[in-house]
Amino acid sequence: MDHLIEVKNLKKYFQTPRGELHAVDNVTLDIERGKTIGIVGESGCGKSTLGKTLMRLHDATAGQILYNDVDIAAMPMKEFKKNYRSNIQMIFQDPYASLDPRMSVLQLVEEPIKVNNKKMSKADVTAKAKEMMELVGLATRLESSYPHELDGGRRQRIGIARALSLDPDFIVCDEPVSALDVSIQAQILNLLQDLQQERGLTYMFITHDMSVVKHISDDIAVMYLGQVIEKCPAHEIFTNTIHPYSQALLSAIPIPNVHVKKERMVLKGELTSPINPKKCCRFAERCPYATDQCRAEEPVLRELKPNHMAACHYAEQFVK
Numbered sequence: 001m002d003h004l005i006e007v008k009n010l011k012k013y014f015q016t017p018r019g020e021l022h023a024v025d026n027v028t029l030d031i032e033r034g035k036t037i038g039i040v041g042e043s044g045c046g047k048s049t050l051g052k053t054l055m056r057l058h059d060a061t062a063g064q065i066l067y068n069d070v071d072i073a074a075m076p077m078k079e080f081k082k083n084y085r086s087n088i089q090m091i092f093q094d095p096y097a098s099l100d101p102r103m104s105v106l107q108l109v110e111e112p113i114k115v116n117n118k119k120m121s122k123a124d125v126t127a128k129a130k131e132m133m134e135l136v137g138l139a140t141r142l143e144s145s146y147p148h149e150l151d152g153g154r155r156q157r158i159g160i161a162r163a164l165s166l167d168p169d170f171i172v173c174d175e176p177v178s179a180l181d182v183s184i185q186a187q188i189l190n191l192l193q194d195l196q197q198e199r200g201l202t203y204m205f206i207t208h209d210m211s212v213v214k215h216i217s218d219d220i221a222v223m224y225l226g227q228v229i230e231k232c233p234a235h236e237i238f239t240n241t242i243h244p245y246s247q248a249l250l251s252a253i254p255i256p257n258v259h260v261k262k263e264r265m266v267l268k269g270e271l272t273s274p275i276n277p278k279k280c281c282r283f284a285e286r287c288p289y290a291t292d293q294c295r296a297e298e299p300v301l302r303e304l305k306p307n308h309m310a311a312c313h314y315a316e317q318f319v320k
């Protein structure tokens, strides 16, 4: 397989007054060139921290991030910014908060081009920005509008134009549609898919919404308290869910049919603290199948079917 990104044993810990918070703990992932990996899990599971660590917005505590076989995690920041920053871009969750309200649409799209191409003439910067606006479906008449005058979908199109303006090949999409109305969500997801096909982009798509991830991902990694607990092709997670936590996540997807009843797996018990976590299954406090072994031994992520991995001592029992 042709992997653009290979993440190996990546850790991101934060020091807190109560101890070391293991936000990302020993994550290993491969991301195929031109494909989308969906990262799912509830709030606080470390998925956004993982995305920001890949972007070098956080420094990794340990581990490797191989981009085209080069470890960008250990590289001096100056070298990363000079040679790799434009290749790896991010689309943020809240387009309004990530845009300067005093800048017009054209200025906002011009800004990253100017900053990263110091020798480019003003005319060329403007021409490139206009090309990006057209690419993401922002009409020319909006050039002098300000973010507060636009709806959420158009604001997110500005965010996408800014990310694309540096011709990246890898984009971390951090909950890019969760602040948008459902009708606009579909437009933005379709735009991201069209751009991927046209430009061969590789995406990491972070979301807590399983229905959204189903629409866009080739592969899915489920995270729980800083760890990847299941990883497989996207269709497999919906047809052959192995890990009990993934089963609970999927059981929470609503079915738009009042005549179909779906049994929801309600999780009880306290969330384990990610600060100085014990060596055990981090889901044990909430798992209906937990045993003494689960509370004493950390399960490893292992392959149970071709390309389907899960971290559970009893995973074989859940394989169909």
Ligand code: SF4
Residues within 6 Å of the ligand: 243, 244, 245, 281, 282, 283, 284, 285, 287, 288, 289, 290, 291, 294, 299, 311, 312, 313, 314, 315
């Ligand atoms: Fe549940 Fe045990 Fe599997 Fe953890 S290892 S998911 S506690 S059965």
